[in-house]
Amino acid sequence: MMIRPYGDTLNDGAVQMSFTLPVAHSAKADEAAILFGKKLGFKEVEVVHSNPLSDEFTFFVVYGKTEISIDYDKVVVEEVEKSLDFYGVNNFIKENIKRKIVVVGACSGTDAHTVGIDAIMNMKGFDQHYGLERYPMIEAFNLGAQVPNEELIKKAIALKADAILISQIVTQKDVHIQNLTEFIELLEAEGLRSKMVVCAGGPRIGNKLALELGYDAGFGRGTYPENVASFIVEKMHERGVK
Amino acid sequence: MTKSKLNLDTDKIAKARELSKQITAPVQKYIEKHTTVAIERTTLRMMGADGVDSIGVPIPNKVVDQIGDHICYGATKYYINALLKKGVTPEELNIEIANGLDLTKIDFVDFSYIEEKAQELVEAFATKVKANVAYRAEKVNKYKDQENAPLLYLIVATGNIFEDVKQAQAAAKQGADIIAVIRTTGQSLLDFVPFGPTTEGFGGTYATQENFKIMRKALDETGEEIGKYIRLVNYCSGLCMPEIAVMGALERLDMMLNDSMYGILFRDINMYRTFVDQKFSRMINSFAGIVINSGEDNYLTTSDAVEKAYTVTASQFINERFAYESGLPAKLMGLGHAFEMNPDIKNGFLLEMAQAQMASEIFPEAPLKYMPPTKYMTGDIFKGLAMNTLFNFIAKSTNQGILLLGMLTEAVHTPFMQDRFLAVANAKYVLNNMADFSDDIEFKKDGIMQTRAKVVLDETIEFLEEINKTDLFNAIESKMFAEVSRPKNGGKGLSGVAEKAQDYYNPFYTYLEKELNIVKEGNKL
Numbered sequence: 001m002m003i004r005p006y007g008d009t010l011n012d013g014a015v016q017m018s019f020t021l022p023v024a025h026s027a028k029a030d031e032a033a034i035l036f037g038k039k040l041g042f043k044e045v046e047v048v049h050s051n052p053l054s055d056e057f058t059f060f061v062v063y064g065k066t067e068i069s070i071d072y073d074k075v076v077v078e079e080v081e082k083s084l085d086f087y088g089v090n091n092f093i094k095e096n097i098k099r100k101i102v103v104v105g106a107c108s109g110t111d112a113h114t115v116g117i118d119a120i121m122n123m124k125g126f127d128q129h130y131g132l133e134r135y136p137m138i139e140a141f142n143l144g145a146q147v148p149n150e151e152l153i154k155k156a157i158a159l160k161a162d163a164i165l166i167s168q169i170v171t172q173k174d175v176h177i178q179n180l181t182e183f184i185e186l187l188e189a190e191g192l193r194s195k196m197v198v199c200a201g202g203p204r205i206g207n208k209l210a211l212e213l214g215y216d217a218g219f220g221r222g223t224y225p226e227n228v229a230s231f232i233v234e235k236m237h238e239r240g241v242k
Numbered sequence: 243m244t245k246s247k248l249n250l251d252t253d254k255i256a257k258a259r260e261l262s263k264q265i266t267a268p269v270q271k272y273i274e275k276h277t278t279v280a281i282e283r284t285t286l287r288m289m290g291a292d293g294v295d296s297i298g299v300p301i302p303n304k305v306v307d308q309i310g311d312h313i314c315y316g317a318t319k320y321y322i323n324a325l326l327k328k329g330v331t332p333e334e335l336n337i338e339i340a341n342g343l344d345l346t347k348i349d350f351v352d353f354s355y356i357e358e359k360a361q362e363l364v365e366a367f368a369t370k371v372k373a374n375v376a377y378r379a380e381k382v383n384k385y386k387d388q389e390n391a392p393l394l395y396l397i398v399a400t401g402n403i404f405e406d407v408k409q410a411q412a413a414a415k416q417g418a419d420i421i422a423v424i425r426t427t428g429q430s431l432l433d434f435v436p437f438g439p440t441t442e443g444f445g446g447t448y449a450t451q452e453n454f455k456i457m458r459k460a461l462d463e464t465g466e467e468i469g470k471y472i473r474l475v476n477y478c479s480g481l482c483m484p485e486i487a488v489m490g491a492l493e494r495l496d497m498m499l500n501d502s503m504y505g506i507l508f509r510d511i512n513m514y515r516t517f518v519d520q521k522f523s524r525m526i527n528s529f530a531g532i533v534i535n536s537g538e539d540n541y542l543t544t545s546d547a548v549e550k551a552y553t554v555t556a557s558q559f560i561n562e563r564f565a566y567e568s569g570l571p572a573k574l575m576g577l578g579h580a581f582e583m584n585p586d587i588k589n590g591f592l593l594e595m596a597q598a599q600m601a602s603e604i605f606p607e608a609p610l611k612y613m614p615p616t617k618y619m620t621g622d623i624f625k626g627l628a629m630n631t632l633f634n635f636i637a638k639s640t641n642q643g644i645l646l647l648g649m650l651t652e653a654v655h656t657p658f659m660q661d662r663f664l665a666v667a668n669a670k671y672v673l674n675n676m677a678d679f680s681d682d683i684e685f686k687k688d689g690i691m692q693t694r695a696k697v698v699l700d701e702t703i704e705f706l707e708e709i710n711k712t713d714l715f716n717a718i719e720s721k722m723f724a725e726v727s728r729p730k731n732g733g734k735g736l737s738g739v740a741e742k743a744q745d746y747y748n749p750f751y752t753y754l755e756k757e758l759n760i761v762k763e764g765n766k767l
Contacts, residue, residue, distance in 0.1 A: 020660045051663070054412040059660040110428040110444060112509070115543055115617070122725065127584070144510060144726075146428055170427050170445040172401065172656065203621075203653060221621065 002069045013066040015042065020059050025052035033060040042066055084230040086130055092230075093137035096237045103132055103232065104156045105165035106143035109179035113169035114145045116202050120165060120225045129224040138229065149183045153190060162241065163197040163232045171204045177213070184214040197235045199228060246603055247685040248596065248695040254703060255604055258556075261706040262563040265714050269517050270567055270763035276518045277746065279306050279433070279738035282317035284484040284522060288367045288750045289321055290332025292451070294437045295340040302485070303434045304339055308346050314743040318750070320345040322356045322363070360749040367750065368529075368757075374494040375531040381471040388470040390419050392612070392637055392645040394669055395475070399424035399656055401443035403453045407460040412659060414464045414472045417666040420497065420644065422475035423457055425449050430480025430509050431734060435489065445656070449476050449486055454493035473497055475535070479505050481515070481735050483523035491530035497576065497644075498527055500534035502564040503557070507724045508540050512733035513715060524568030525754045534570065535644070536561040539580035539613035541724050547582040547617075548590075551597055552701035553723060554579050558601065559706065560714075562608075569758025572607035576644050580613035581633040585625075589690060591632055596694040598640040599685075609643025612636075619652040626650040627668065634672040639680045645669060 007014025017037070023029045030047045037045035042064025049061040084092055093101055105121045107114055119126035121142040123133040132140035141159055143152060156164050166183060168176035180200055187193045193214075200210040201219040210218025217231050283291075283302035291301045309317055324345045325335055339345070350356075396418040398409040403423075410421045426443030429436075439456060440448040447453060454476065461472040473496035478486040483500065490498055502520045505511035527534050538554045538561075545553065558577045565575050579601050583590045601610050615629050630648035637645045647665040649657045657665075685691050709717040721727045755762075 018660065020658065053659050053663045054415050057412065057659055059663055112427050112430070114508075146431060146509075172445050175444050 001072045003072050004069045005066065007065075011069075013043075013068070015064055015066055017062045017064070018060060019062070020053060020057055022057055024055055025050060025058040029058045030060075033058075033062055037062050037064045040064070041068060082230075083224075083227045084233075085226050086135065089226055089229040089233055090135055090137045092233050092237070097233065097242060099242075100137050100139050101162040101233065101236065102139045102141070102159055103163045103165065103229075104141045104143065104152070104159055104161040105132075105167065106147040106152050107145040107167040107169065108147045108149050108152050108183060109168070110146060110175070111168055111170045111179070112145045114142075114167075116167035116169055117142060117145075117165065120167070120201065120219075120223070120228055125225055127224070129226060131225050132229060135229060149179070149186050152183070153186055153192070156196065157190075157192070161196060162236060163199065165228065166198075166200050168200065168202040168205060171202070176202065176205070177209075180210075180213050180215070188214075197232050197239075199231065201228070247683075248599055248603055248692050249685075249687065250600065250603055250695060250699060254699055258559050258604075258699070258703050258706055259563070261703065261710050262559040265560060265706065265710050266563045266567060267763055269564075269714055270521075272514065273518050273521050274762050274764055275741055276514070276739055277313060277316065277742050277748070278515055278518050278735075278740070279313060280482055280484055280515075280519050281522050281748075281751070282306050282309070282313050283434075283482075284488050284526070285748055285750050286317055286321055287485060287488050289318070289363045291321060291336060291339075292332075292437075293336045293340060298437070300434050300437055301336045301339050305345055308344050310346075311740070312346070314740045314746060316742075316747040318360060319350070319353075319356050319747050320348075322359045323350050324348055326351050326355055326359055357749070364749055364753045368753070371491045371530050374491070378471070378494060378496065378531060381465070385465070385470045388468075390417070390645075390670070390673060392642045392673075393419040393473070393609075394666060395420040395422060395611075395644050395646040396662055396665070397422045397424050397646075397657070399446045401426065401445075401447055402441040403439050403447050403456050404441065406447050407457060409659065409662075410457060411460055411464045413662050413666075414461060414470070415468060416663050417670060418472070418647075418662075419470070420473040420475055421457070421461060422497075422499075423447055423449075423453070425477045430477070430505065430511070433481045433735065433738065435482050435485050449489070451489040451493060454489055454495060458493050458495070475499070478523050478527070479537070480509060481505075481511060481519075481738075483516075483519040484526060487523040487526040487530075487532070490532055491526050495530075495532060497533045497535055498523075499537065500524060500527060501537035501578075502561050503718070503723065504537040504540060506718060506728050506733065507726055508537070510728065510733045512736035512739070513718055513728060513730060515733075515735035515739050518739060520564065521568050522751065524565055524570050525751075525758060525760070528568060528570040528574060528758055529754055531574070533574045533576045533609060533644075534565065535576040535611045536578045538578040539582070542580050542582035543617055545725055547580070547584075548587065548593060551593075551698045552705050554597070555600070555604070555698055555702040556705045556709070557723070558605065559702070562605065567760070567763075569754070569760045572605065573609065575605070575608040576611040577601065577605055577608050578611045578613060581615050581629075581636065581648075582613075582617050585615075585618050585629060591636075592690045593694050594632075595636050595640065596691040597698065598636050598642065599691070600695040600698065602640050602642065611644040611646065612642040613646050614648025614652070616648075616652050619648075621654050623650040623654070626652060627664065630665065631668055631672060634669045635676065638673050638676055639683075641680055 004013045034045045045064040051059045122131040125131035199217045200215045205218045207218040286302040396413045398406045424446035427445040436448045439452045465472045475497040478498040478500045505516045506513045538557045627650040649661045651661045
């Protein structure tokens with residue numbers, strides 16, 4: 001099935017855009033915005049609003065119509081799907097692993113934002129979904145923010161972790177990629193990579209990226225604690241961990 | 243504020259204040275008996291110690307390292323002694339220290355000479371800061387009519403100070419009254435302040451004295467061009483609270499993030515270190531006329547904004563008390579709070595409004611700092627813009643002092659230039675369209691908002707009573723704030739705390755105590 005953006009008629013290809021150009025607000029600037037839209041491949045490009053941001057910048061709201069379409073049947077995604085709930089996870093551990101599992105989490109490297117790891121791990125959880133600390137069959141250790149990778153690995157060893165969660169919120173200049181790569185390399189150097197389930201999470205981290213970097217899974221926007229817990233226990237089971 | 247909309251019980255408010263006084267008293271006693279490496283480095287900076295050695299170690303750090311355990315006597319006398327013995331200026335002495343001069347290896351001159359020189363240096367410092375205060379007062383007064391109410395606060399954070407300048411100047415031209423240069427991730431955990439202009443940072447730009455100077459100059463220029471005084475903000479939290487405060491005082495910053503407990507709870511900095519440091523930092527801010535911003539919004543990013551609203555109010559009371567103990571007047575207390583309730587809650591807006599109105603009735607002179615939604619911003623920029631409009635509505639209708647503008651792209655990326663523009667346009671629309679709304683409405687007696695405020699105030703008092711029973715140190719250890727436990731001897735920076743010797747000498751501290759009329763806890767009846 002070929003598809004295109006939908007405005008008010010099937011296949012009209014209507015797209016709304018907004019952007020800023022580094023020029024003063026003028027009729028010429030509006031025309032430049034239209035030409036830019038056309039160069040992007042849009043037809044019937046319209047500047048519906050433009051406004052000066054300063055003497056040197058102008059903001060535009062633009063509509064255009066595209067003739068590009070996508071064959072929806074050929075779209076492939078790799079996703080972490082299906083998930084047990086709070087009770088399901090605890091039962092699964094009881095039945096299959098038969099002991100409490102240990103999960104260590106941190107926002108590692110220089111990143112100071114605990115919001116992601118807290119949402120997954122804190123007792124309270126997020127949006128009415130309990131965090132891992134609340135799971136009777138999980139011993140969860142949230143090490144907080146700015147934990148050096150070496151330190152995180154040391155703690156994981158000391159606590160006999162079954163799984164490690166790394167949250168990365170700051171992604172400016174790809175600092176998260178450097179940090180996530182460094183962590184995996186250290187873990188491999190310690191010979192621990194295959195012994196633990198290792199997941200990365202953060203608003204800009206997808207499963208695809210995490211897999212590329214050598215993680216077992218990546219959890220992005222909209223992830224709840226049970227999604228992570230579910231993945232960990234199933235992965236452990238798959239690997240035959242007792 | 244004209245009259246109460248919430249019909250709050252003034253006896254209860256007085257009771258909360260009394261409890262806060264009792265809670266902070268033992269902490270004050272501890273503070274008075276201790277100094278820290280940060281306080282000593284700050285004092286050195288007040289005398290003119292600055293610059294770095296060949297491998298980038300700041301001069302104040304070098305001196306404090308040389309002195310080691312003897313910081314219990316204060317660093318001042320070592321530095322002044324060297325100035326006198328060598329007959330050099332601070333600039334010249336800094337170079338010698340950078341080249342390896344050890345101040346502890348110099349014989350001491352008679353102490354009366356040190357005291358005499360100290361007086362001269364204290365006066366030089368005070369004159370400079372007072373000139374900054376006078377300059378600001380003149381400009382603020384001159385351009386008073388151009389200010390928004392609340393003041394509109396925008397953040398820049400490129401990592402490169404020169405890029406920050408461009409964005410800050412554009413933001414000022416778009417209508418911001420206040421520009422904050424957010425710090426690079428992790429600076430709060432550095433036990434030194436980097437030196438010089440910086441062009442690399444993650445999620446923000448290093449706070450350095452040179453960066454302060456560059457941004458100050460840029461905003462002064464833009465301010466003159468558009469006929470406005472643009473206030474500059476930075477962050478004096480972390481392991482260098484007083485040091486950053488003094489840099490701000492010298493470079494005429496106008497506001498500083500400066501919470502009494504934020505570092506402990508959210509950056510895992512040792513509690514003793516933080517308490518001792520926060521006092522001196524607030525004394526400096528007070529002397530320099532710098533408005534502090536406390537960080538209560540942070541509680542709500544880790545805890546639920548409805549259930550834990552009382553922790554915000556309790557923290558405001560405690561921050562207020564610590565600020566008074568540092569000589570800081572109410573008009574410089576930008577106590578914080580935030581619009582962080584789940585947007586799906588029925589009547590959530592009324593609960594938010596009750597909270598904001600309550601803060602403004604309890605702290606009528608304080609320029610309250612109201613923080614925008616972040617926790618429930620999803621990437622749906624259109625809903626984000628709508629939420630920011632409701633947030634702006636509350637800020638205006640409850641007379642907040644400082645309005646940190648929400649970005650529709652919160653949770654997506656660091657703001658684009660157009661995001662800031664849309665935020666200012668949104669706020670200006672609300673501020674103008676409902677300019678006198680607050681004066682024109684009353685709240686329904688025993689309605690949802692009055693009831694909510696009453697409940698939160700009662701919970702606040704209950705919470706303060708509990709803290710008072712166990713004491714503040716134990717309360718922090720036992721997870722009573724922000725659902726985190728911070729052990730008394732845990733966290734970063736405890737090794738930098740020292741008990742003062744009998745003959746501890748710090749003429750700058752003493753001068754500020756006198757100027758700010760601070761009565762020591764130990765001397766209270």
